[in-house]
Amino acid sequence: MQSQDVAPRPAPGSGSAADPVVDVEQAEAALVEHYPRLVRIAYLVLPPGLGRGRRVLTAHALTQRALPRGRTATPVIPAQSAGREGDPGYAFVRLQVVRTALEAGLPLRRRAWPRRSQLPPLLPQVWGLRLFPRSGGADELALDQRLSALSGPARAACVLRGLEKLPDGDVRELLAAAGVTDADAALDEAAGTEDGYALLGSPEFDPCSLQARPTDLMRRRQHMKAALAAAAAVAVCGALLGLPGDGWGPDGAAAPPYAQNPAAQAALNPALLLKVPAAAWESSARTDFSVWPARGDLTGDSALLRRALAVWARPGERVQVSATPGTPSGGPSGPPQLLYAGTVDNARVVLLYDGLRVVRYAEPRDGTEGAALDFARVDGADRAGAGAVVLGRSDGNIRYLTAPWVTKAAERDLLKPGAGAMDLTLTDGTTAPMAGPAQTGACTSWNVLQLTDATGTRLLTDLGELVPARLTTGRPGSVKDASGPGALRAWAPYACSLGAMRSSGVRSVNTWVYASQPLPDTSGTADWVCTRAETWQGGGERVLAQFHTPGSTYGAVTAKAENVPACGAKDPQVLAGVLWKSGTGSWYLLAAGSRGTSSISATGGVTGSAQGDLLAVKTRQGAQAELKGTLEDGRAVSGLR
Incomplete structure (x- = not known):
């Protein structure tokens, strides 16, 4: 062999x-x-x-x-x-x-x-x-x-x-x-x-x-006097704001109050939280977070809700705050919507929604020391994007709160498309704990959440944020959920590449085979795959070109890029190359472009060209080259970097 x-x-x-x-x-x-x-x-x-x-x-x-x-x-x-x-x-x-x-x-x-x-x-x-x-x-x-x-x-x-x-x-x-x-x-x-x-x-x-x-000595003396006067004014204002009255007071892990503002006070009033009826989603024209009902065993705990709102408005120095890229972390502009308040493992958790963000507040059961506040941008979420939110992570396991329209939840290993899915118990929308994707070491499994509702089945993967990312397959412009047997087999060699997209505010990840290339020396046929992550903020997209040879378990990442339109709905074209060693010991520069590529050329350490969307040039180990392609409409395209 x-x-x-x-x-x-x-x-x-x-x-x-x-x-x-x-x-x-x-x-x-x-x-x-x-x-x-x-x-x-x-x-x-x-x-x-x-x-x-x-x-x-x-x-x-x-x-x-x-x-x-x-x-x-x-x-x-x-x-x-x-x-x-x-x-x-x-x-x-x-x-x-x-x-x-x-x-x-x-x-x-x-x-x-x-x-x-x-x-x-x-x-x-x-x-x-x-x-x-x-x-x-x-x-x-x-x-x-x-x-x-x-x-x-x-x-x-x-x-x-x-x-x-x-x-x-x-x-x-x-x-x-x-x-x-x-x-x-x-x-x-x-x-x-x-x-x-x-x-x-x-x-x-x-x-x-x-x-x-020396710098300008006279100007420096004037600046020093102005700074002392400003410091004195700040000290006087702080003392006045700290006088007792009807204003805010510290709540749990929240910082001390900083203003007397009626609108801000209303946003901190637990009694004004919006609580959607349980069946509102069934008659609503919208299917997003705005029709999620309030769930959990602590929705009536006013003290907990007030602490969550106060920490959101003014997190203290010891609060662990995180936000996905492009997500503002300021306080609410008005009373937000309550999605969940309950006990999750060893913590009390509150989920809130203000139309732009989902916010998760968590504190230990026995106090407020070590409270955490997480923000995730979710504006423009549809039925698929509002399918689930992370309630908590513990010992490598994850609990999700699912949308009210979800009828079934299961856990599936993306690396084993033929292994089937393991059902997860749903209790008032909360899933039983499931193993998360591999965080460190060898990537031997990649567990994803499988959700089913009246419109079909879809896969979501945890990428270290509040809202899991949706997995899809297909050429840009005609993508579909990665739920069928063919889509599962298409994702299996490339599941571990999802680790490169953690903590990027990813909304969905699509993968598709954009070219198949016969390998030199009768070594079979390899697949060229493009994987693109779309983000909630509409920027910072990540694109991977991957190369998969016959008999290999995993695809090899041959190129990475950020903030480029390649491989997306606006520009589905992609061109990438790789140095490959055949079974006979010969080295080749292989390159492939997506459909519509009329020619490919290589310059630099490797020189060669070919008509069509495939290129194979014999070379040496360590050779370096730059790829250029021409599309059928005459437009030039560069190799993905």
């Missing part, structure tokens, strides 16, 4: 077991060893308009924030520079420094939150002193003026060429990885600065060798 190896092409920061992995310790060692050089790179790439003093502090801040959060991997496609002295840790940290320095130069937008790198750094800070590099001569001044006239990507190209001594090919790929959309234009703009490359290492551009001067 022949063995087959797959070398997937993950996105930066995600990699496979075969890829060179960079962990925090390795990146930290590279950062410490090359810290002056990395800070110099950031200083040179940052926009000169910041001023020399702020550029120094920002360069140090960006470099110190360049460490990865966990383990990350070097991608196979596209090519990346190997880094200084062949150190992948240095290559990773340098890429982070260049990316954030370029982001710092982007203009702020009115309708978008600024990125962290666009704001003045909180640390490091130096009070009472202005720090700036030592002044150079006329040649350094002339070079600084020339760099000031360049765009951020062009400055980065100069630094990578002159200071890092990278060839243009590596510079182009590093800029693309840092988010530069037109690296060729940046290289062209940087042309003509070669005579100043030797000066990039001079003290003029060294933010680690600094001069110090």
